[in-house]
Amino acid sequence: MTHWIIAPILIPALAGLLLLLEVRERQQLRRVTGLLSCVALIPVALVLWQQAAQGDVGVYQLGNWQAPFGIVLVLDQLSAMMLLLTAVLALPALLYGCAGDDRRGPNFHSLFQFQLMGINGAFLTGDLFNLFVFFEVLLIASYGLALHGRGTERVKAGLHYVVLNLAGSALFLIALGLIYGTTGTLNMADFAVKAQALEGSDQILLTVAVLLLWVVFGLKAALFPLYFWLPAAYANATAPVAALFAIMTKVGIYAILRMQALAFSDGPLAGLGADLLWWLALVTLALAAIGALAAQRLGGLVAYLVVMSVGTLVAALSLGDPKVVGPALYYLIHSTLICAALFLLCDLLRRSRGDSDDRLESGPPLAHGNWLGAAFFAAAVAVVGLPPLSGFVGKVALLQAVPSAPYWVLLLLAGLAGLVGLSRAGSTLFWRVHGDVVSKKLGRRRVIPMLALLLASPLLTVAAEPLLQLCGGVAEQLADQTIYIRAVLGGAS
Amino acid sequence: MKRLLPYPSLTLVLWLTWLLLNGFSVGHALLGLILAVVLPLGTRPFWPQVPLVRDRMGLLRFVLRVAKDILLANLAVALKVLGPVKDLQPGFVEVPLDLRDSFAITVLTSTVSLTPGTVSADVSEDRTRLLVHALHVEDPQALVAEIKQRYEGPIKEIFEC
Amino acid sequence: MLESAISLTFGLLTVAWVLNLYRLVIGPSLPDRVLALDTMYINSIALIVVYGIQVDSKLYFEAAMLIALIGFVSTVAVAKYITRGDIIE
Amino acid sequence: MMLPAIVLLPLLAALLPMFTRHLGRRWCALLVALPVVAALGLLAQASLPIWEGGMQQWSMAWLPSLGLNLALRLDGLALLFCVLILGIGLLVVVYAHYYLPAKDDGGRFYTLLLLFMFSMLGVVTSDNLLFLVFFWELTSLSSFLLISYKQYDSAARKGARMALTVTGMGGLALLAGVLLIGHVVGSFSLSTVLENGALVQQHALYPVILCLVLLGAFTKSAQFPFHFWLPHAMAAPTPVSAYLHSATMVKAGIFLLARFYPVLAGTDLWFYLVTTAGMATLLWGAVWALFQHDLKGLLAFSTISHLGLITLLFGLNSPLAAVAGVFHIINHATFKAGLFMAAGIIDQQTGTRDMRRINGLWKYMPYTAVLAMVASAAMAGVPLLNGFLSKEMFFTETLQSDQLGAMSWLLPLGATLGGVFSVAYSARFIHDVFFNGEPVNLPKFPPQEPPRYMKIPVEILVALCVAVGVFPAITVAALLAVAATATLGGTLPEYHLAVWHGLNIPLLMSVIALVGGIAVYACRRRLFTWYARLPEIDAKRVFEGRIQAVVRLTAGVTRRLQTGSLQGYLAWVLALVAAVLVWQLPNLTSFTGERAMLPVDGVSVLCALMLIAAALLTTVLHRQRMMAIICLSVVGLIVSLIFVRFSAPDLALTQLSVEVVSVLLLMLAMYFLPARAKADSNPLRVSRDAVLAVLIGTGVAVVALLVMTTDTATISPFFLENSVPGGGGTNVVNVILVDFRGFDTFGEITVLGIAALGIYALLSDLKLASAKYDPFGRPWAHDAHPLVLVTLSRPLLPLALMIAVYIFLRGHNLPGGGFVAGLITSVALLLQYVASGVTWVHKRIPGDYHPLVALGVLLAGLTGVGSWVFGAPFLTSTFTHVHLPLIGDFELASAMLFDTGVFLTVVGATLLILANLGKLSMLDDKKETT
């Protein structure tokens, strides 16, 4: 029995709590506490990945109660990979926050840690109701973070975000109730087994439950018509928060993938609700591309790029084809890190542009225009999927894996829309300038985390083959749900 | 002793409450006692001054009297409630207060409110007058006198102020 | 015997409740409505206690006790809101 | 290893200026030129086997799982392009050194130029289709940066964006096409693909593949109707134009045609598509070139025209035509690069590019004039110059083609017409610039010959024009042969590179072109007036307008959806839910299951009706907020009673106590909100919402009924069986909460704690205007802390705490537990706040509840961690029965400790929330009292 599995939940929880006990004025101490936690999460995630990579699924029976009765944490390659991604994202995001954004309101550091706790918990749990609980943990923390700092727009966007997610939570509970009412269990593996045996009205009820779950996860993942809250919420969030939020939509995608792989990949329920996801995702992709073209602000544009990545991923994953999962995971990692980098970059630009903010209109010249411009160019190239950066690899991999004309057309056109949008944005922000430089400061403490995230793209490109193999391995493990089920339920079920 | 048991009556009440809730056993008697001592100490800052009960027997007599009043007046009020509405003669009466201690005044207002037919509507800010609303009052002066004699007097004696 | 008495009492209490709701709806003033709500709370204490007798179970007693102990806090809050607007100041 | 070195050397060179730019432009140029020269040297060495009909290949695995390998191949075609790219690139490097303005250190320029060179070399040497696309897109990106080199110039930015958009679109199409080819052939290796042309052409996807690849080629090569970006790319510095827009990048599209010739050509579809595009481009470019007053504009359109010519040649499906196409690639690159450089010199020396002002330069810079005139003549197809040779071949091939059947004469006609205009604009370039009277109002006057070394690149290029034109066999034949062989995929047709083919129709066509062209030029005045009367079509403005229109359209669509209205967003979500229900539930055959329902009784019915009434009242009266709160409380109360009725006392306790706290919360908030809300829903909205509400309500009720009346085997028996032996408590609900599913509870209290933190953060420095008067306009009551409330609330505190302890301790075995106990404690404390005020309370207890929250969650968490000591997983409970004399048996359970954590968190969080909310009003003291 290894306790490592629960560490990604407990470490940020502990840090978050210690932060509450610390003296509010001792900002440095608070930063160190938060950063230490984030730093610690990386080796922990690596250790867990190491364990998971050996092919066994690790199960942690909380309270020593066996599944399906107690709650279990399950560590397979997918969850390990998501944990690692979260850890890798969190550190630069928090570092960026430590450059001053953390002072813009109380409890930033605690909320940040609890956010991590919720995300990690959602990736680890093998229990549906516990997934709900961790969703709530990450949501409530995200509410706090989304509203961190001040500003009317932020409050408005935050209000929308909160209300929609509260409605989503209610739906989640209804779906969970139905799942329990029809299958009599809450454990994911047990559910996967029991669900196969349902027939008649129970099966219809289960279908309703699953479709509702897709709605809930779709809301988190930001699928059409559930994504409307996202552009405003992300564009108006404080930069480190927006960067961290890049993983939030992926939690929804993870949940969809997990459920689908476990219960709806084959057997009588194969492909349950997949059509719904497929069409919603395609529409999402199209509308996000449209939104990206229409964006009036860089933050909004980046937010739409996030939505675009969601559409790209969910459409691919909805096919339920194990071949798709590997490329999709690669793309997921790429888009998470790059969108996060773009949010940070967007904030750096805002800071240099004074009142012009991130509006896509003529503004003051930038003091470090060349460097920022180069970074922006790289990020843009990466995010729209042009060579030589990781987006290209991800896009090619996805296109190869998804043999569908509408998907190809939409994905390519969305890429073009992103290209047009970003080139317009870039040439406006960097080159359509008038007047004098507003702010000379750039702040190394902000630039380094941003570059660190941006560096992910070339690294992902260089290491694309091993990574794709890795992701393929994850997909392979995922494709055989009996591995997971046997690990969780033992020989029992 | 005074430091440990600032409010013996309260301790007693709490202890009895514990025993009522849990039934009597040595364990609960002990635990209850501990709680009954600790809780008043812990919440002590919340009550700066509460008068001590001097006349325990007087308190018991008073409680019984009030209980009897509640029972009887309840019947009377029930008749009024069910009877013709237009016969009602409600009214506000002001009772001048001799009590000065806030706790004692509160006990009086509660008593008035608990006995059917009257409700303590307000206490003047200088704590010299009590405003009582009566459901049916034929002689306001008599009501004032009754409240003062039947309740205020005993309360004054119980808390000796 | 006891069964019918209890049934009768349930009937009485329910009618009482309906009357409370009636007052709550027609008001006319806010204090009237709050008073009606308060009365509903108190009637539900009786309801729970009688239910406990009916099903011969003491497991519901705490619910009644809880209403008696903290049910009035909402009433006080609304009353304070009416007089002061601000209930914690 | 030579091949990668050839490709990578320019990349290396691109990085140099970063370190050397402080040394000045001279060093920059020199250091950059060296690797290029080296690359040329390597190329020469690498080309050795190619002359013998061989080929060089190199590959390294990069992404084998995607079929994307770092594979390079140097065959004749690649060699030809490499020579052009490196050779002309070197000349441009030299030329740019003199061309760039003095204040420009050239660092950025050289970096970008060499990046482009690197990309271009990659395109032409890739032996893997995906790798080719990889470089293809890089050329788009680097050319974007080069065109926008003068970044603060609006025309440069717009031109660059236009180029990027068009070529980017083509690149995506090419990617799709290449992926399809890979799908069809089963490999992305170019060598494999080239061997499997038949496979591709027979495949059902061939038309799609062809269209996609051609889209890529045509956009890059500025074929009609994608030609419009090229003239606007002239905003780039002239060396860039010379390099990208004549010699290399625009040839990438042509390269693609040549590269895929064995795979895609030979079909009718190929013929029609490629020939049509080529012919249209040829004519369009040629005609408009004449009317350009801008020197570079003329050259740009002429480039378009020549690109059309080459495309047309490849479209003819004849090996000889392809050879001619390859030949013209070489010739065009040399004379056009020379012309651009000459134009750059003129621009630099006169300060303008307007041919209406530049006149009679012959007098001022005769040497340059000679060079430019020779190059122009080559462009016009004057004999003894290289342009003539390939143009002859072109005319011949148009005559040979019979694929249009009876309409076949259209091709030579078009070709001749193109020739006519080609001569006309060449004549204009020569005559308008170097003769035609005196210069008009030049910004720089008098113009002079440029520096010596600036002319060298032009001299070399012009010399090549002449050399090839006169001695084709010894200068270019070998290169052409290997390139054409590679293009055709093996066999080379018979052809003769000769200056004189005798008197034949192509020669006649050339003569017609020459004579006709001069005639057209002679009538130029009339033509210009005609042109001036044409509505002015500014492609840039049209394109920008289109883009703007797209943006407007997208903005419109986005505004429609992204309304910024929460109601709209929520309606979408709920509509989706309703749709799911409406879609699935009609499949149900029955709304009840097999289990018999419990009998109904009057009290339950009445209570239920009252709940429904209260819920509906809340809805109807939601604008009267106090009324709504009161109705909501009724609902909450009855819900608690439902829990009592159906054997859930724990829920009833929780619901009741949460209810009280919630009402306090709402009352606190009400003070700052308008007491009555405005009505702002129109009937349509109301009915839409009502429909959604009824649909969802009905759906949920139906499924609830069905589940309630169906027996399902669940995991609950386990809890009932193991509660006492395993969890040490008889209250199964509580044992689940603190033990079986304690982790949920841990998460739940964390949520509560986080909510409190978030709320604290939200409340900090929030300033709200509170009502000065009550809703009736009266001043507020005077008495903030009524005596009776104050005095009675105080003894209630220890009493309530006593009850809390009781509820807490019994929780494990009987209804109760840490959560309810915590709420009771909070309510008792909140009552103190209500009665006596924040200041009074905070004098008695510390007002910061953050640590309490932290301690609570920490305690629960540490209890969980404690089990590690015993080698058990997180939150493993343990309990023991202790026997003490006098007191008797009692149980100690670690779950109690956990529950204490719950208790503390609840107290801390509720107080943190409500006390801080209560403090809000202390910020403004505007309250009026009697």
Added chain:
Amino acid sequence: MDVLIEWLVAIFVVVGGIFALIGSIGLARLPDFYTRLHGPTKATTLGVGGTIIASLLFFSWQERGLQLHEVLITLFLFITAPVSAHMLAKAAMHRDLKRMKGTRGEPWKQ
């Protein structure tokens, strides 16, 4: 004995119910707020009291031993009910609610 207890329980239960109902009748039919205030705060105390006594008797009889914890409900109600009534009266006076015709005396200004 059993029958006697059962009767007693029954009587107290019904009495409780009746007084609860009377209190609510008062709330429903009395003419102004101040008079309505008397209905519930009085009758419900005895109404609840009746059921409490019944419960007390019933469970003492069932469990063959004195069960008094129900008394606590009354204790709490006696502490809290007057506070609610008092606060509501103050609220009513603040709102200057209409009084029944013929009401003697004046409420105080708040």
Added chain:
Amino acid sequence: MELLVALIIGVLVATGVYLCLRARTFSVVLGLTLLGYGVNVFLFSMGGLKINQVAVVGASADPTDPLTQALVLTAIVIGFAMTAFLVVLALRSQGEQHSDHVDGQDGEQRS
């Protein structure tokens, strides 16, 4: 009885949904609260209804499903936390946008 409970669930959910769709923050709070009640009763009902069969070992012959109750308890607490957050956020919104419209001043102008 099940029918009655289903009816209650339906009404609570429907009224909750309707109020959530209103334009004022306070109405949305009300709506989410009602929806929360409905969902809690729904979740509770998923274990089936039993009368006087409290899930206390030894107290009942055929105890009711304790698991759904535990879930509802968690849901109630989380629901409270969320409601509290929303209420305070509504205040913040009022404070910054000077409107209790869910879309702030924009919504005020629209309607």
